[in-house]
Amino acid sequence: MDKQNDHVQSLGAVDATSLQALMDAIPAGLLRGRRVLVTGAARGLGLAFSHCIARAGASLVMADRLEALLQQAGVALRATGAEVHTVTLDLVDPASVERAAEEAGQRLGGLDGLVNNAAITNSGGKDAHALSVATWDQVMDVNVRGTWLMSRACHGALKASGRGAIVNLSSDTALWGAPNLLAYVASKGAVSAMTHALAREWGGDGITVNAVAPGLTLVEATEYVPQARHQKYLDGRALPREQQAADVCGAVLFALSDLSRFVTGQVLPVNGGFVMH
Numbered sequence: 001m002d003k004q005n006d007h008v009q010s011l012g013a014v015d016a017t018s019l020q021a022l023m024d025a026i027p028a029g030l031l032r033g034r035r036v037l038v039t040g041a042a043r044g045l046g047l048a049f050s051h052c053i054a055r056a057g058a059s060l061v062m063a064d065r066l067e068a069l070l071q072q073a074g075v076a077l078r079a080t081g082a083e084v085h086t087v088t089l090d091l092v093d094p095a096s097v098e099r100a101a102e103e104a105g106q107r108l109g110g111l112d113g114l115v116n117n118a119a120i121t122n123s124g125g126k127d128a129h130a131l132s133v134a135t136w137d138q139v140m141d142v143n144v145r146g147t148w149l150m151s152r153a154c155h156g157a158l159k160a161s162g163r164g165a166i167v168n169l170s171s172d173t174a175l176w177g178a179p180n181l182l183a184y185v186a187s188k189g190a191v192s193a194m195t196h197a198l199a200r201e202w203g204g205d206g207i208t209v210n211a212v213a214p215g216l217t218l219v220e221a222t223e224y225v226p227q228a229r230h231q232k233y234l235d236g237r238a239l240p241r242e243q244q245a246a247d248v249c250g251a252v253l254f255a256l257s258d259l260s261r262f263v264t265g266q267v268l269p270v271n272g273g274f275v276m277h
C-alpha cells in the first residue's frame with residue numbers, strides 16, 4: 001500500500017474519496033512554512049483539516065482529549081512525511097489549555113495558525129425544558145470558554161508570527177436557529193460573536209480571526225442525528241447532496257493562508273447553500 005492509500009485508510013467516518021479529491025486540488029505550498037495548531041484533531045472535521053493543512057505544506061500540532069485516537073491519527077499523518085506532533089488537551093481545564101498552547105509553540109518553533117475546532121454537542125434531541133443546567137454548562141465550558149482560553153493562550157505566539165490566523169468552528173445551526181439543540185446553538189452563536197470581537201481586539205497585532213460555519217456534515221459525531229434532520233438539510237440546500245468533511249476544508253485553508261490576509265471578523269457558512277446571508 002502506498003502512502004496515499006495509508007492516508008485514506010485512517011480517517012474513521014470521514015469520507016476518504018472526497019477528501020483525497022480535495023487534497024489533490026490544494027495549491028502546492030499554500031501553507032508552506034506555516035505552523036498550525038488544530039484542536040479536536042483526533043477525528044471528524046479536525047482530522048480532515050489536519051490532513052489538508054499538512055498537505056498544504058504546514059507543520060502542525062494535533063490536540064485532543066481522546067489520547068489513543070489522537071496518537072493513532074498522528075502516526076498515520078506522520079507516515080505521509082508531514083511534520084506532525086500530538087498534544088493531549090482538555091479544553092475544560094484552563095491549565096491544560098495553557099500547557100497545550102505552550103507545548104505547541106515549542107514543538108513547532110512558534111505559531112502562525114490556530115484552528116479552534118474542538119467542541120461537544122451533548123444537547124442534541126432535547127428541547128429547552130429537557131436540557132439540564134449541567135449539560136448547558138458543559139457545552140459552554142468546552143465550546144465557548146475553551147475557544148476563548150485557547151485563543152488567549154496562543155495570542156502571543158500568533159502576534160509574534162506577524163501573520164497569525166485564527167479559524168473558529170461555528171455552525172450554521174446558530175444562523176437558522178436549529179431547534180432541540182439549544183446549548184450547542186447558543187454556544188456557536190457565542191463563537192461567532194467572539195470571532196467579531198477578537199478580530200477587532202487583535203487586528204492591530206496582524207492576527208486575522210474568522211469563523212467557518214458548516215452545515216450538517218457526515219462524521220462520527222453526527223451519526224446520531226435523526227434522518228428527518230438530514231432530510232431537512234437535503235431538501236434545503238441549493239446543492240442537493242450530503243455534506244462531507246472535505247466540503248469544509250477549503251474554507252479553513254483559505255482562512256489560514258495568505259489569500260485572506262485582509263479578511264477578518266467574518267463568519268462563512270459552508271453548507272451547500274442551506275443558509276445564505
Ligand SMILES: NC(=O)c1ccc[n+]([C@@H]2O[C@H](COP(=O)([O-])OP(=O)(O)OC[C@H]3O[C@@H](n4cnc5c(N)ncnc54)[C@H](O)[C@@H]3O)[C@@H](O)[C@H]2O)c1
Pocket residue numbers: 039040041042043044045046063064065066089090091092116117118119120142169170171172213214215216217218219220221222
Ligand atoms: N459535523 C457537523 O455536522 C458540524 C456542523 C457544524 C459545526 N461543526 C463543528 O465542527 C467542529 C468539529 O465537529 P465534528 O463534527 O468533527 O465533531 P467531533 O466530535 O468528531 O470532533 C470534535 C473533537 O473535539 C474533541 N473534544 C471535545 N471536547 C474536548 C475537550 N474538552 N478538550 C479537547 N478536545 C475535545 C473531541 O474528542 C473530538 O475529537 C465542532 O466545533 C463542531 O461544532 C460540526
